[in-house]
Structure formats: structure tokens, C-alpha cells
Amino acid sequence: MKLGFIGTGAISDAVIRGLLTTDYPIDQVIISRRGDRFSTKLAADFDQVRIEDDNQAIIDQADMIFLAVLPQIAKDVLSSLTAPNDKKLVSLIATIPIDDMKAWLKTDARFDRAIPLPAVEHHACVTAVYPGSDDVMALFEKLGGAVAAKTIDAFDGYATGSALMATYFTMLESSAQWMVAHGSDYTDARRYLAALFGGLSENTLKSPDQSFAALVDGHSTPGGLNEQVAKTFEREQGCTAIHTALDEVFARIKRAASA
Ligand SMILES: NC(=O)c1ccc[n+]([C@@H]2O[C@H](COP(=O)([O-])OP(=O)(O)OC[C@H]3O[C@@H](n4cnc5c(N)ncnc54)[C@H](OP(=O)(O)O)[C@@H]3O)[C@@H](O)[C@H]2O)c1
Incomplete structure (x- = not known):
């Protein structure tokens, strides 16, 4: 391949x-010279990687071609291809x-869209794929897993979900700052919270049959501290804020797709 x-x-x-x-069978990876910052190092690091100056030559020589330029260009x-x-x-x-891409490329070739995130480098993230052709799913399975979106709305929903990353870190930073205000060193608070949430993620991945709602129950003693924080979050419209933000991002993605 x-x-x-x-x-x-x-x-x-x-x-x-x-x-x-991974053990994914690859004979060669042909990459555009642009951007040079990445292509030069990739070619130096891997024997299978070859740099090509001409984008059309990449299409002509490869079996599976990934399109990864910025949307605006x-x-x-x-x-031109x-x-x-x-x-x-x-x-x-x-x-x-x-x-749109089929029209620009003057093609009726098989086409998937995917949203890999940077952690695919370490085989540590699940990639959303639409519509989810078997060969593309198999490739992303090697990078940590793949989910096939059955509709474009579902796919855009995954793109929307991927916009939660900064909010996750905002919650951690805000919690760390609260702990610092109560006497912790920032480094210690950061280490403590990173391990707390890392452990929760690990447990969640190890128990795929448990819904998040079941995990809420599993981590809340009736009348206990976790239940108290969850109730305050709900009372202060935390979930409403998240849903409003996701609605707004989803609408933005739809507007961009129809522009
Ligand atoms: N980063 C993410 O987490 C992520 C996740 C999912 C999807 N995406 C999508 O993936 C795409 C790439 O994102 P990115 O973060 O990798 O952006 P990026 O780092 O800016 O990479 C885009 C590359 O396109 C190159 N390029 C510009 N004009 C070109 C041309 N005519 N022919 C060939 N290459 C050309 C640029 O090279 P120069 O540096 O020489 O200009 C640059 O290296 C975007 O559409 C983005 O929406 C990104």
C-alpha cells in the first residue's frame, strides 16, 4: 500500500x-514538500517516507491519498489537481x-472524511470517520480506534465534541488555581489533578460497558462530596453551558460547510 x-x-x-x-502494511508514504518543517524530518526519520514536490505526482503514485491542507486554501x-x-x-x-472536494478534484473516487487528533501519533485517540469505509476504518483502528459516523450530522457532532479540549483544561486550571488560593503549590496541584483525571480516563476506557451516567453514580456516595459538587454544577447551569457551547460550535461547522 x-x-x-x-x-x-x-x-x-x-x-x-x-x-x-504500527504493523499497518505500508510500502511507501509520499508526502508533499510543504510544509518543509515536518516533511524534512519525516523523511529523515523513516525510510518509507519520500518527499514529492508535485501534488499531482503524489495522487498519481499513491493508492490512498490524504488531503490535509487548511480549509481556506x-x-x-x-x-489544480x-x-x-x-x-x-x-x-x-x-x-x-x-x-465539493469531488468536484474540485474532478473525480468520482471513493471518499471518506476523518478527524484524527494529535494523539494518533501515540495510538491514543479514537478517530471519527464518515462514512466509514472498511479500509479507512482499519487504518485508524491502528492509531487508537475508529468510529464510523452514519450521517454527516453525526460526523459534525464528533467534530463538535473535539472542541471540548480547551474547556477540559480550563476546568483543570480553574481547579488548580482554587487549590493554590487555599495553600497548594501550583506544581503539586497540577500533578494531583492530572493523576486524578488520568486515572478516571483509564478506568473509563477499561469499563466500556458502563455509561457515563453509571460512572457518575459509581463516583458519588449518597450525601457525599462528589454528589455535592455534581449537584452544584447542575444547579449553576454547568450542563446548560456545555450544551449551548456545543450547539453554537455545531451551527458554526454547518455554516462553514455551506459557505
Ligand atoms: N491539527 C489538528 O489537530 C487537526 C485535527 C483534525 C483535522 N485537522 C485538519 O487538518 C488539516 C491540516 O491541519 P494542520 O493542523 O496539520 O495544519 P498545518 O500544520 O497548517 O498544515 C497544513 C500544511 O499544508 C501545507 N500546504 C500549504 N499549501 C500547500 C500546497 N499548495 N500543497 C501542499 N501542501 C500545502 C502547509 O505547508 P506550508 O507550511 O509550507 O505552508 C502546511 O504544512 C486542516 O484542514 C485541519 O482542519 C487538523
Whole structure:
């Protein structure tokens, strides 16, 4: 299998490094010279990686081609290219609909969209794929797992969910600052909270049959401190704030897709 990457930025780098450290069968990875910051190092680090200056040559030589340029230049870059119908295309580009990319690439080739996150480099994140072709699912399974979105709304829902990362760290920072105000060193508070939430994530991953609601019950003694914080969070509209934020991000993704 020969993979091609048009746009060698942060996310291509993570996908390539992740894949080349699994047993996924890859003969060659052909990457665009742009961006040079990543492509030069990838070619130096892996024998299978080869740099190509011409994007059309990447499409012509690879079996499965990943599109990973920024959304704002996607039309310009892809319109200058043609993808034969026997190629497999995987777009990592946020918001751009498959039909637009097919028109720009003048192709009826098989097409998936995917949202890998940087942790794929360490095989440590689940990637949402739409519509979820078997070969693309198998590839992302190697990078930590894959979920197939049955509809474009479900796929955009995963993209929306991925926007929770900064809020997670905001909650940790806010909690650490509260502990500092009550006498902790910031370093100790950070270490304590990172281990607390890391442990919770590990337990959650190890018990896939338990819903989050069941985990809330499992971590709340009736009348105890965890139950108290959860009730205050609810009373202070914490869940409403999260749903409002997700609604707004979802609407933004839909607006960008129809622009
Ligand atoms: N980062 C994430 O966590 C993430 C997650 C999911 C999806 N995505 C999506 O993945 C795509 C790439 O994101 P990124 O974070 O990897 O961005 P990035 O680091 O800015 O990478 C984009 C790359 O495209 C290259 N490029 C620009 N013009 C090109 C051309 N004509 N031909 C070939 N390559 C060209 C740029 O090279 P130069 O540096 O030379 O300009 C740059 O290296 C985006 O559409 C983004 O929405 C990102």
C-alpha cells in the first residue's frame, strides 16, 4: 500500500508517525514538500517516507491519498489537481463537504472524511470517520480506534465534541488555581489533578460497558462530596453551558460547510 499526503503539517505528521510505528502494511508514504518543517524530518526519520514536490505526482503514485491542507486554501489547491476514479481519498480537512472536494478534484473516487487528533501519533485517540469505509476504518483502528459516523450530522457532532479540549483544561486550571488560593503549590496541584483525571480516563476506557451516567453514580456516595459538587454544577447551569457551547460550535461547522 502506498499512502500519499497533500499538506504535511501537524496532523499529517502525527498520522504518519503513528502509522509507521504500527504493523499497518505500508510500502511507501509520499508526502508533499510543504510544509518543509515536518516533511524534512519525516523523511529523515523513516525510510518509507519520500518527499514529492508535485501534488499531482503524489495522487498519481499513491493508492490512498490524504488531503490535509487548511480549509481556506483547499479549493485553490485541489482545483489544480485531478484524482482518477480508482484512487481512495481521505480528507482530514475540516468542514469541507465531500461533494465539493469531488468536484474540485474532478473525480468520482471513493471518499471518506476523518478527524484524527494529535494523539494518533501515540495510538491514543479514537478517530471519527464518515462514512466509514472498511479500509479507512482499519487504518485508524491502528492509531487508537475508529468510529464510523452514519450521517454527516453525526460526523459534525464528533467534530463538535473535539472542541471540548480547551474547556477540559480550563476546568483543570480553574481547579488548580482554587487549590493554590487555599495553600497548594501550583506544581503539586497540577500533578494531583492530572493523576486524578488520568486515572478516571483509564478506568473509563477499561469499563466500556458502563455509561457515563453509571460512572457518575459509581463516583458519588449518597450525601457525599462528589454528589455535592455534581449537584452544584447542575444547579449553576454547568450542563446548560456545555450544551449551548456545543450547539453554537455545531451551527458554526454547518455554516462553514455551506459557505
Ligand atoms: N491539527 C489538528 O489537530 C487537526 C485535527 C483534525 C483535522 N485537522 C485538519 O487538518 C488539516 C491540516 O491541519 P494542520 O493542523 O496539520 O495544519 P498545518 O500544520 O497548517 O498544515 C497544513 C500544511 O499544508 C501545507 N500546504 C500549504 N499549501 C500547500 C500546497 N499548495 N500543497 C501542499 N501542501 C500545502 C502547509 O505547508 P506550508 O507550511 O509550507 O505552508 C502546511 O504544512 C486542516 O484542514 C485541519 O482542519 C487538523
